[in-house]
Amino acid sequence: MIIGVPKEIKNHEYRVGLTPTSARELVNCGHRVLIETQAGSAIGFDDQQYIYAGAEILATADDVFAAAEMVVKVKEPLAVERKRLRAEQTLFTYLHLAPDAAQTNDLIESGATCIAYETVTDNSGRLPLLAPMSEVAGRMSIQAGAACLEKSKQGRGVLLGGVPGVEPAKVVIIGGGVVGASAAAMAVGLGADVTVLDRSLDVLRRLDAQYGNSIKTVYSTVHSLEKHIVEADLVVGGVLIPGAEAPKLITRELVTKMKAGSAIVDVAIDQGGCAETAKATTHADPIYIVDDVVHYCVANMPGAVARTSTIALNNATLPFVLALANKGTREALVDDKHLLNGLNVCKGVVTCESVAVAQGLNYVPAADMVGEI
Template sequence: MKIGCPKEIKPQEFRVGLIPAAAAEATGRGHDVLVETGAGIGAGFTDEDYTKAGAKIAPDAASVFDAADLIIKVKEPQAGERKMLRKGQILFTYLHLAPDADQTRDLLDSGVTAIAYETVTDARGGLPLLAPMSEVAGRLAPQVGSWALQKANGGRGVLLGGVPGVAPANVVIIGGGVVGAAAARVAVGMGANVTVMDRSVARLSYLDDVFMGKLTTQYASEAATAQLIRSADMVIGAVLIPGAAAPKLVSHAQLSTMPQGAVLVDVAIDQGGCFETSRATTHQDPIYEVDGVVHYCVANMPGAVARTATQALGNVTMPHLMALADKGWRQALIDDPHLRAGLSTHEGQLTSVPVGQALGLDAVTADAVLGL
C-alpha cells in the first residue's frame, strides 16, 4: 500500500502524523511511504530522518494526496486538503466531526473512507488514540491557565501555588477522566487548591485514593458547578462524550458570578467546547475575554509541545496503521471491532451515529457498511 503523510497546515500545528519509526516499520513490510518535505520539522524530524527510514520525500501536499492510498495526519483535513481527497482513499487522523458540519459534508462528498483517531476504542472501553493527547492537553491546561491568570494577560494576577501567608489559587476541573486526572496532577504539583468534578462516583473514589487527600472531589451536579465557579480562579473543562458534541456546563449568564479575571481553559474545544462562550482559538492568538473572564480555547493544545506529542501519538497509531496497510481497511475493520469504531465516513455514507445526531444527518453503522 502507498502511505502518504502531508505537512500539517492548521495554524501553529507543529506535529506530524507519521514518525520515522513508523515509516521504517511500513517500508520494512513492503509498503511505499511518501512524506511531504518539511512535514516533520516542527516535531524535530528532518527529511533525512525519513529517507533513512526508507520513505520518499514529496515536493508538496498535492503529490502526497495524489499518490497515496492511505493518508495519515494529525489534525482534521483543512478545506484545501479536503478537495484533494477521493473515493477509494483512506484517511486516518483526528476528525472531531460533531461540531463541524462543513468538514463532515466535504468528507461525504469526497467519498473518502475516513477513520477517526478519537473514536477508536480498546478492550477496556478506553480511547487509546485519544488518551496520549488527552494526557498532554491535561498536563498543559494548568500551565497555560496560570499564564492566562497573569495580570499582563488579562487575568486576576493570582499565583497558582500562592506564597506563605497568601492562599493558593482555586482550580476547578470539570471531568475526572484522562484529561482531568492529568490536569489535577500538574495543578496539585503547582500548589493549587484543586477540586475535581465528575458524575462517576467510582472515578471520584479512584482519584481520591490516587491523590491521597491532596485534592477535593465533588459530584458534578449543576448546583455544585454553579457554586464552585463563584470562587474559582481557574476552571478547566475536561468533559468528553466520545464522537459527540461536548455538553455546555458553564453558561454565559454564569460568567457574571465568577471573579473578574478568572480563567476558563476549555480542553473540550475540539468537540465544540464545554463552556457556552467558548470559541476555538490558536496558539498565535490563544485567549479572549468575555464579561471579564479570560478564555483559553486553543483547539490543538498538544501542538505546543510537538515533539513529545508526535512521539506519543505515533506510538499508539502505529499498530493500527500497520493493520490498515497490511490488510486493507475492510479486513482490518472486520478483524478489529475497536478500530471499526473509528469509521466515520465511507463512500458518501456517514458511519458515526453520534455525529449524525449532532448534525441532524442520517447515519449507518460501520457493521452495516461491512455487511456484519
C-alpha cells in the same frame, strides 16, 4: 500499500502523522511511505531521517494526496485538503466532526473512508488514540491557565501555588477522565487548591485514592458546578462524550458570576467546548475576554509541544496504521471492532451515530458499510 503523510497546515501545528521510526516500521513491512518535504522538520524530524528510514520525499501535499492509498495525518483536514481526497482513499486522523458540519459534508462528498482517532476504542471502553493527546492537553491546561491568571493576560494576578502566607489559587476541574486526571496531577504538583467534579463515583474514588487530601472530589450537579465555578480562579473543562458535541456545562449566565480576572481553559473545544462562551482559538491568538473572564480555547493545544505529542501519538497509532496497511482497510476493520468504531464517514455516508445525531444526518452503522470499501 502506499501511505502518504502531508505537512500539517493548521495554525501553529507542527506535529506530523508519522515519525521516521514509524515510517521505518511500515517500510520494513513492504509498504511505500511518502512524506511531504519538511513535514516534520519543525520538531527535529528532517527529510534525511525519513529517507534513512526508507520513505520517499515528495515536493507538495498535492503530490502526496495524489499518490497515497492511505493518508495519515494529525489534525482534521482543512478545506483545501478535503478537496484532494478521493473515493478510493482511506483517511486516518483526528476528525472531531460533531461540531463541524462543513468538514462532515466535504468528507461525505469525497467518498473517502474516514477513520477518526478519537472514536477508536479498546476492550475497556476507553479511547486509546485520544488518550495520549488528552494527557498532553490536560497537563498543558494548567500551564496555560497559570499564564492566563497573570495580569499581563488580564488575569487576576494570582500565582497558582501561592507562597508562604498567601493562599494558592482555586483550580476547578470539570471531568475526571484522562484530561481531568492529568490536569489534577499538574495542579497538585504546583500546590494549587484543587477540586475535581465528575458524575462517576468510580472516577472520584480513584482520584481520592490517588491524591487523598491533596484534592477535593465532588459529585457534579447543577448546584455543585455553580458553587465551585463561581469560587474558582481557574476552571478547566475536560468533559467528553465520545464522538458527540461536548455538553455546555458552563453557561453564559454562570460566566457572568465568575470572579473578574478568573480563567477558563476549555480543553473540550475540539468537540465544541463545554462553555457557552467558548470559541476555538489558535496558538497565534489564544485568549479572549468575556465578562472579565479570560478564555483559553486553543483547538490544538498539544501542537505547542509538538515533538512530545507526535511521539506519544505515534506510540498509540502505529499498531493501527500497520493493521490497515498490512491487511487493507476492509479486512482491518472487519477484524477489529475497536478500529471499526473509528469509522466516521464511509463512501458518502455517516457511520458514527453521534455525528449523525449532532448534525441531523442519516446514519448507517459502520458494520453495514465495510463491504462497500
